[in-house]
Amino acid sequence: MVACASNIGDDELIKQLDKVIDPYRGNPGGLIQVLTKAQGLVGYLPKWVQVQIAEGLGVSLQEVYGVITFYAFFSLIPRGRHKIAVCAGTACYVKGTKMVLNTIRELLHIKPGQTTPDSRYTLEQVRCIGACGLAPAMIIDGKDVHGRLEPDLIPAVLEQYA
Ligand code: FES
Numbered sequence: 001m002v003a004c005a006s007n008i009g010d011d012e013l014i015k016q017l018d019k020v021i022d023p024y025r026g027n028p029g030g031l032i033q034v035l036t037k038a039q040g041l042v043g044y045l046p047k048w049v050q051v052q053i054a055e056g057l058g059v060s061l062q063e064v065y066g067v068i069t070f071y072a073f074f075s076l077i078p079r080g081r082h083k084i085a086v087c088a089g090t091a092c093y094v095k096g097t098k099m100v101l102n103t104i105r106e107l108l109h110i111k112p113g114q115t116t117p118d119s120r121y122t123l124e125q126v127r128c129i130g131a132c133g134l135a136p137a138m139i140i141d142g143k144d145v146h147g148r149l150e151p152d153l154i155p156a157v158l159e160q161y162a
Helices: 010-024 028-042 047-057 061-070 090-095 097-108 154-159
Strands: 082-087 121-126 138-140 144-146
Touching (some): 028 061, 090 097, 097 154
Antiparallel strands (some): 082 138, 138 144
16 A cells, blocks of 8 residues: 555556656666655655656666665655754754754654654754854754744744644
8 A cells, every 4th residue: 555645646646656757767867856756746755656766767676775865855754744954063053952852852742853643743953054143043844944942932933833
């Protein structure tokens, strides 16, 4: 059974993935592009997606798995609707990455790499997000930077995405 993060049917999802693969069929050089589009389509990269891509591009399953696990951008597990990326770069680390992670763990009961049971949030720890002057900082959904975080400010930030 296909695990589907989308709201479209499983057969339709397989067909759509085939369409993603088609321009790169038999071309191993298209692996990263196909994985990127596949993750956009399915939400993550489960085994059935890896197999379909490996067969389509003519690469081994191990190679597909190796690329997925090499790049932090790719995920083998379902992600939440909102991605919370807590910066663990030097400036943020010194000013309170641990405090931010601990506060989020107390609020959402998840650690980096985990998703809340309601699929609302996925928590990640990342390198510098380019907002060192706002340390400690986090970025949500890859676009919303929240900085100068303190424990009592974090609930209100998360509430914006509830
Ligand atoms: S170290 Fe956190 S934004 Fe640069």
